[in-house]
Amino acid sequence: MNTTKKWIPYLLISLSAVLLLVFFLIPFGQLVLYSFWENVPGSNIPKVTFTLENYYHLLVEEGPYYLKIYGTTLRLAAIATAVTFCVSYPLAWYISQLKGMAKSFLIILMMLPMIGGAMIQTLGWIIMLSPIGVVNGLLTSLHLIDTPIRFLGAESGVVIGLIQSYIPMMVLPLVTAMGSLDPNLDSAARSLGAGFFTSFFRITVPLTLPGALAGGVLVFLANLTSFVTPNLLGQGKIPVFGTVAYTQGIEVMNYPFASAFALFPMAILVVGMIVYKWILSRMRRARQAGAETEGRLAA
Amino acid sequence: MSEKAGRRIFAVISFLVLLFTMAPILMLFLGAFSADNFFTFPLRNGLSLRWFKAFLSSREFAASLRVSITVSLSATVIGLCAGVPTAFAIKRFSFRGRDTINTMVMASMTLPRVIWAIALLQFYSTLHILGSYTGLILAHSLLVIPYVVRMVLSSLSFINADVENAALSLGATPVKTFFKITMPLIAPGVIVSGFFGFVVSFTDSVVAVFISGVRNITFPVRIYAEQRGQGLDLEAVAGSAIIILVIIVAEMVGEKLFKWSRFI
Amino acid sequence: MGSAHENYALELRGIEKSFGSNRVLRNVDLTIGEGEFIVLLGPSGCGKTTLLRAVSGLLEPDAGKVILRGRDITRLPTNKRDMGIVFQSYALFPHMTVKENVAFGLKMRKTPQQEIDQKVEEGLRRVHLEGYGPRKITQMSGGQQQRVALARALVLNPSLLLMDEPLSNLDAKLRASVRVEIAQIQRQLGITTIMVTHDQVEAMTMADRIILLNEGVVQQDARPVDIYERPANQFVAGFVGSPSINFIMVEKKGGRVRLPELGLELPLEQFLPVLKPEDGITGLDDGQYVLGMRPEHVEIDGGDGMAAGEAQIQYVERLGSETLIHAVGGEKELVLLLPGLITSIKSRTNITLSFRRGRGHLFHGESGIRVTGQL
Numbered sequence: 055m056n057t058t059k060k061w062i063p064y065l066l067i068s069l070s071a072v073l074l075l076v077f078f079l080i081p082f083g084q085l086v087l088y089s090f091w092e093n094v095p096g097s098n099i100p101k102v103t104f105t106l107e108n109y110y111h112l113l114v115e116e117g118p119y120y121l122k123i124y125g126t127t128l129r130l131a132a133i134a135t136a137v138t139f140c141v142s143y144p145l146a147w148y149i150s151q152l153k154g155m156a157k158s159f160l161i162i163l164m165m166l167p168m169i170g171g172a173m174i175q176t177l178g179w180i181i182m183l184s185p186i187g188v189v190n191g192l193l194t195s196l197h198l199i200d201t202p203i204r205f206l207g208a209e210s211g212v213v214i215g216l217i218q219s220y221i222p223m224m225v226l227p228l229v230t231a232m233g234s235l236d237p238n239l240d241s242a243a244r245s246l247g248a249g250f251f252t253s254f255f256r257i258t259v260p261l262t263l264p265g266a267l268a269g270g271v272l273v274f275l276a277n278l279t280s281f282v283t284p285n286l287l288g289q290g291k292i293p294v295f296g297t298v299a300y301t302q303g304i305e306v307m308n309y310p311f312a313s314a315f316a317l318f319p320m321a322i323l324v325v326g327m328i329v330y331k332w333i334l335s336r337m338r339r340a341r342q343a344g345a346e347t348e349g350r351l352a353a
Numbered sequence: 354m355s356e357k358a359g360r361r362i363f364a365v366i367s368f369l370v371l372l373f374t375m376a377p378i379l380m381l382f383l384g385a386f387s388a389d390n391f392f393t394f395p396l397r398n399g400l401s402l403r404w405f406k407a408f409l410s411s412r413e414f415a416a417s418l419r420v421s422i423t424v425s426l427s428a429t430v431i432g433l434c435a436g437v438p439t440a441f442a443i444k445r446f447s448f449r450g451r452d453t454i455n456t457m458v459m460a461s462m463t464l465p466r467v468i469w470a471i472a473l474l475q476f477y478s479t480l481h482i483l484g485s486y487t488g489l490i491l492a493h494s495l496l497v498i499p500y501v502v503r504m505v506l507s508s509l510s511f512i513n514a515d516v517e518n519a520a521l522s523l524g525a526t527p528v529k530t531f532f533k534i535t536m537p538l539i540a541p542g543v544i545v546s547g548f549f550g551f552v553v554s555f556t557d558s559v560v561a562v563f564i565s566g567v568r569n570i571t572f573p574v575r576i577y578a579e580q581r582g583q584g585l586d587l588e589a590v591a592g593s594a595i596i597i598l599v600i601i602v603a604e605m606v607g608e609k610l611f612k613w614s615r616f617i
Numbered sequence: 618m619g620s621a622h623e624n625y626a627l628e629l630r631g632i633e634k635s636f637g638s639n640r641v642l643r644n645v646d647l648t649i650g651e652g653e654f655i656v657l658l659g660p661s662g663c664g665k666t667t668l669l670r671a672v673s674g675l676l677e678p679d680a681g682k683v684i685l686r687g688r689d690i691t692r693l694p695t696n697k698r699d700m701g702i703v704f705q706s707y708a709l710f711p712h713m714t715v716k717e718n719v720a721f722g723l724k725m726r727k728t729p730q731q732e733i734d735q736k737v738e739e740g741l742r743r744v745h746l747e748g749y750g751p752r753k754i755t756q757m758s759g760g761q762q763q764r765v766a767l768a769r770a771l772v773l774n775p776s777l778l779l780m781d782e783p784l785s786n787l788d789a790k791l792r793a794s795v796r797v798e799i800a801q802i803q804r805q806l807g808i809t810t811i812m813v814t815h816d817q818v819e820a821m822t823m824a825d826r827i828i829l830l831n832e833g834v835v836q837q838d839a840r841p842v843d844i845y846e847r848p849a850n851q852f853v854a855g856f857v858g859s860p861s862i863n864f865i866m867v868e869k870k871g872g873r874v875r876l877p878e879l880g881l882e883l884p885l886e887q888f889l890p891v892l893k894p895e896d897g898i899t900g901l902d903d904g905q906y907v908l909g910m911r912p913e914h915v916e917i918d919g920g921d922g923m924a925a926g927e928a929q930i931q932y933v934e935r936l937g938s939e940t941l942i943h944a945v946g947g948e949k950e951l952v953l954l955l956p957g958l959i960t961s962i963k964s965r966t967n968i969t970l971s972f973r974r975g976r977g978h979l980f981h982g983e984s985g986i987r988v989t990g991q992l
Contacts, residue, residue, distance in 0.1 A: 062527075066442035067454050069435035070498055074457050077495050081472035088475060098478045141370045148367035161614040162604045163371070166378060169549060170600060171556025173573045174593045178377025180585050181384045181392055188380060191394030221374045250359025272463060279465030282558050286580055296467045303471045303563065313475065316468050515708035518675050521695040522702040523722030523773065530696075537712045 089313035100310045108314035120298075124319065127294040130209060130284075131277035134216035138224050139270050145221070146228035147258065161229070164222040172219060172282035179215045179287055180206065207289040215283040220273045224266075231265035232258065278319070295319065378597055384587060385594035392585055404591035414592055417575035424571060425554040427490045432497025432550045437543055439498070440505035441535070445514070462499035470563035477564055484566020492560055497550030504549070508542025509535075545613040552600060572596075624687070626651045626809040627672070627777060632681035634667055641667045642678070643833040649826075652807040654800070656824035658814060660856070664833040665813045666781055672811065673779055674698050685776060696725075701770030705782040707762045709754045715741070715765050716750035722773045740772040743802060760791050767799070771806065778803070780812040784819060796823060817857050821845070829853055847895070847978075851985035854909045854978055860941060860952045863915060867906040867979070874901075876908070878949035879926045879970075891923045891977040896989045898979065905982025912941070912954035914976040917962075922971035930964045946970055 089108055091100040112120050149160050167175055182188045183205035190202035205211035235258065243253040259266075281296030288297065302312035384392050388401035408414055442448070443455050461469075473492055477483040512535070520530040536543075558573035565574055576593065579586040607613050629647040633640075641664045649655050657665040670676035672683055674695035683691045690698055709718050719740050723733045741747055744764035749757070757765065763783060770778060783799070784792045800823045803810050814820055820827050821841045829836045829844065829852075837849040848854035854862050867888075868875040874888040875881070885901065891908070892898050916922055928946035935941075935958055942953040942962065951970070962968075979988040 060448075063442040063446035063448040063451070066438035066446075067450075069431075070439040070458065070502075071454060073431075073435055073491065073495055073498065074454075074461060077473070077476075077492055078457070078461050078469070081469070081476035084476050084479070085468075085472040098475075141366075141373075144363045144366040145370040145374075148363055158608050158612070158614040160371075162601070162608060163375060165604065166597065166600065167374060169552040169556060170378065170597055171558055171573060173558040173576050174381065174556065174597065175377045177384075177576070177580075177585070177590055177593055178380040180580075181380040181590070182376060184392070184585065186391075186393040188383070188394040195395060218374055218377065221370065250356050254359075275463070275465060279467045281467045281470075281562075282577070286577075299467050299471055300563070303474050309475045309478075312471060316471050320468065513706050513708055515704040515706055516710060518673075518695070519702065519704060519708040519769075520710075520721065521675070522673060522698075522700060523769070524696050524725035525721070526696055527694075529725070534710060 085313045085317060088310045089317050091310050093308050093310040095308075098307060098309060108310045109318070111311060112314050112318060120315065123293050123295065123298055126209075126292070127278055130213055130216065130292075130294065131274055131280075134213050134220075134277045135270060135274040137213075137217045138220050138273055139266070141217075142221055142224035142228060143259070143266070146225045147232060147254070149225070150229045150232035161226070164225055166222075167219065168222045168226075172280070175219055176215060176283055176286045179211070179218070179283075183211050183214065183287070206287055207291045209288075209292055211287040212284045212292050212294075215287045216277050216280060219280070219283055220276055223276065224269050224273050227269045228262060228266055231262040235261055381590055381594050381597060384585075385591040387587065392587060392590075404587045405595070408588045408592040408595070411588055413570075413575060414572070414588065417570050417572045420569050421555050421572040424486070424490050424493055424569075425551050428493035428497050428554045429547050429551040431490070431494040432501050432554075433543065433547050435494065436498045436501025436546070436550075437505055437539075440502045440509065441531070443502070444506055444509045445517070458499050458502045461495055462503075466557075466559040470560045473560065474563045483564060484568055486569050489561065489565055489569060489571075492564060493554040493557065496554050496557060496560070497547075500550045500553060501543070501546040504542045504546035505539055508539040512538050541611040541613070545607060545611055548603065548607060556596075624651070625649060625684075626653070626686060627811075628682075628684040629668075629672070630682045630684070632668065632671055632683070633679045634664075634671060634676065635679055641833050642671070645681070645830075645833070645835060647828065647835070647838070649809060649811065651809055654803050654810045654812070654823060654825045656812050656814060656820040656827050657830060658817060658820040658827050658856075659830035659836075661815060662832075663830040665815075665830050668830070669779055669781055669811060669813050672777070673700055673702055699773075699776045701773060701775040701778045703763075703766045703770050703778070703780040703783050705785060707766040707786075709762055709765055709769075711754050713754065714750065715746070715752045715754065715757070718754065718765055719750075719769045719772055721769065726773075736772055740768040743771070743805075744768045745798075760787055760795065763787065763795065767802070771802070771808070774808075776809065778808050778810040780810065782814055783812065784814070784816070792819075799823065817859065821857070827857075829856065831856075847893075847987070848909075849987055851907060851909070851980045854980070858911055860912050860954060862909045862911050862978070863951050865908045865910065865949060865951075866982075867908045868904075869901045869906065870903050876925075878947050880947040881926050883923075887923065890974050891972050892975070892979050893977065894975050896979070896987070898988060898990070901988070906988065907980045907982055907985070909978035909980065910972050910976065912952045914973040915951060915953045916971050916973055917942075917953070917955075917968045918971065920971075922973045925970035925972050927967055928970050929967050930962065932964055933962055935959070944968065944970070 088100055090104050090106070092103050092105050092107060093100050149157060149164075152160065180187070184190070185202040185204065185206070189205070190199070193199045194202065205214065239257055239261070240253050243257050248256065279296055280294070281300060284292055284294045285297045285300065288294070290297070299312065299316050302308060302315055306312070383396075385404055386400045386402070387396050388398035388403060389396060439454065439458065443451055474483070477485075477488050482488040516538070517530050517534055520534045521527070525533065555571075556573055557571075558577060561571045561574045562577055565571055570578070572592075576586075576589040579589050625648045627647070627649040629645055632642050632645040632647075634642040645664075645668060657668060659665045667676060671678045671681075674690070674693060678691070681691070682689055685698070710721065713721070716737055719737045720733050723736060728736075737750065738747070741749060744767055746761065746764050746768065749761070749765075754762065754765070763786075767783070780799075784795060787795060796819060812819075812823065821844075824841055826839065827841055827844050828838045831852050837844055837853045839847075839849075844853060844857055848857065851864070855864065865876055866878055868877060869885065872885050874883055874885050889898060891910075915925075926946050928944040928951065930942055930944045931950075932943040933940065934943070937958055938956075940955045940957065940959045940962070942955065944951050944953065953970075980986060981988055
């Protein structure tokens with residue numbers, strides 16, 4: 055839109071910008087600063103100085119304990135993400151094949167866990183996985199087991215909960231990605247002799263993989279930082295990033311240390327992304343150089 | 354492998370996965386109707402509405418619902434007032450900082466909520482507004498804004514940009530153009546995003562747990578507190594079942610009216 | 618420029634527009650008289666739509682002036698310019714009825730309701746859509762939507778009517794009839810009009826004057842007949858005319874002229890009569906040139922035309938009203954256009970070509986500019 059008043063767009067974004075600045079950027083800035091400041095016991099205002107004490111405590115003094123927590127978190131998140139990724143593909147494909155009301159209905163269903171929130175889902179899982187819950191009750195009455203399987207308070211329960219939580223987050227973008235594929239591609243593959251699964255794994259999957267991987271990264275991130283699900287399903291016995299962050303922040307109230315604990319993974323993430331982009335651009339440059347050389351040789 | 358067999362296998366897998374995804378919600382309804390004092394399976398005393406009654410007569414839950422509705426409603430209003438103009442600016446104007454604001458809005462949605470909650474906790478405690486109503490509302494508005502911006506951007510892309518130019522050429526001021534032409538056309542997207550924003554704020558159990566303090570307890574925080582206390586609380590289960598039902602009905606009505614599923 | 622104070626409806630002076638490093642409009646000057654129907658013609662990317670948007674105010678030029686009836690409106694926002702615009706996509710308001718669409722501009726001017734009703738009826742009648750007022754836009758066909766867009770722009774009786782490829786979304790048959798309708802309406806109302814199109818048939822049939830653009834530069838600004846008969850350069854000659862003009866390379870050395878692609882060589886005196894007498898060419902410097910012969914001026918075994926050698930027919934297209942012959946003479950592919958349905962000519966036969974006297978266009982080999990006058 056061409057208007058003579060240049061300040062109009064800035065006026066339009068002003069409310070969002072202010073809110074984002076005050077309630078998003080500044081708190082994060084404070085988080086970073088706090089992680090380098092010194093904790094003053096009994097007060098929630100740390101001493102303004104520059105110290106690496108918090109990180110030292112995190113990674114060296116209590117290193118084994120906290121690194122083990124990070125490790126557990128990574129492990130559980132990786133397992134949950136991998137399973138979510140695999141099971142989401144068939145479901146996403148099935149939904150993308152539907153039309154009209156059936157498709158809308160399934161999308162509505164898929165949205166429920168997402169917007170219903172983790173709390174509500176977790177309650178349902180407790181009902182399912184408790185020692186006197188549905189799964190154990192079913193298995194016992196069918197005489198398949200003698201003693202109830204311990205899901206709650208164990209890693210298995212947490213992972214199951216994590217897998218289910220984010221299936222919609224994986225499925226919905228995949229449905230969109232599959233929807234934007236040219237439907238004739240599949241027909242073309244069939245006309246050249248490909249069977250159902252061949253076409254799926256050689257055409258559909260590769261073409262939707264970029265979108266799927268992007269969704270997978272988001273799911274992985276969500277699993278890493280999940281709080282309610284591990285907290286309630288783990289019954290406090292499975293310490294992961296989210297639950298320990300809560301403990302440090304609310305119960306222990308050592309803000310500088312809590313900040314360091316929360317930021318350390320983020321720092322790794324940011325460094326990882328920078329490295330990833332650097333590798334990507336190196337690969338691109340190598341490919342271009344290769345292509346140029348080929349061109350020169352051919353000419 | 355034949356076409357039909359392949360499709361059937363995928364359909365079966367899909368059904369199982371769907372079942373798995375919806376399982377907790379289904380279980381919620383099972384538990385809500387249980388007549389027992391605590392949940393066991395198989396149900397010993399059959400079905401009953403006692404827990405619904407208990408939930409509806411619980412003063413704590415009623416209070417928490419009131420808090421949640423107030424907070425989420427306010428956050429949604431603020432989120433819409435902030436998000437709609439922002440989306441419009443991003444789509445229809447080119448200005449320095451356009452990419453920045455776009456990235457920031459999207460970042461606030463993808464950034465892990467727990468880390469943000471800790472940052473907010475520390476920030477609020479420094480400002481001594483921990484546990485305040487306003488603080489909660491403003492923080493929640495940031496939950497709403499990205500949903501609004503995303504959906505309104507999507508709605509705007511469905512409108513032919515020249516329609517606004519046509520209005521201008523016919524003598525309408527930019528403001529008139531926005532209200533008479535753009536708004537009516539993006540209204541469905543705005544309403545749907547408002548709905549989603551409201552629900553996201555209503556069901557938030559992370560940010561609220563960290564910053565809502567003792568006085569202003571939202572519905573999810575109340576559930577959380579009950580869980581930590583006595584284990585599986587069937588009152589909470591019944592309440593959650595009601596909420597889910599409301600959401601389902603609202604989703605279906607919304608779909609009928611606005612066909613929002615195409616925005617996803 | 619800066620000559621007498623003639624009353625132009627629209628003047629463009631030195632319009633410049635770049636998108637990033639892409640210089641889309643380069644120092645464009647234009648004048649349009651009242652009631653003229655101007656067509657901006659050119660291939661995609663030539664800058665014609667950008668120019669139209671600059672005139673309408675939807676785009677601000679980097680440099681230059683837009684002057685409407687003597688008033689400098691370069692900085693004026695779109696909603697204050699007195700222009701009607703018909704967009705390529707029609708841009709009708711989907712949530713309003715036909716009547717509400719057409720009435721919109723009048724409403725913005727706070728016209729009393731009675732006057733609105735009357736003017737809308739009149740406007741709809743003009744585009745043959747009487748009674749369609751209450752219909753919803755989504756119920757109208759493409760052709761009908763186009764007319765609503767036109768009615769909506771005209772009902773305000775603007776100083777200038779701008780149309781951006783109004784016919785491109787219509788199917789071929791509809792295009793032909795709507796073309797005529799638009800031209801008739803314009804003549805009736807006498808409204809100054811600028812239309813953008815890439816279709817040379819539209820340009821040739823509708824325009825009082827064609828402004829042909831390529832890469833942001835005006836190639837020629839003239840009446841359709843002049844564009845066709847005296848193209849200013851090779852680009853113009855090649856762009857206008859269907860099938861495209863035949864270009865043949867020409868080398869002049871001493872008193873001889875060579876057409877290497879056809880394997881021909883002949884004295885200058887035998888070559889010059891092929892060229893248009895209006896160009897007044899009596900001699901040529903040594904060098905490279907390009908000869909343009911329109912397909913309808915390339916003949917078979919013609920009497921007093923310039924002999925152009927042997928050719929073999931590759932393919933014959935019989936359109937009913939005319940016949941196209943694709944032939945190869947020497948190394949050159951040529952197209953011939955003959956009137957009527959000719960069944961006697963078959964492919965793989967050999968023919969003798971001849972170029973009709975006084976119909977050839979000559980262009981300088983390097984610059985592509987038309988050759989004229991004494992040398």
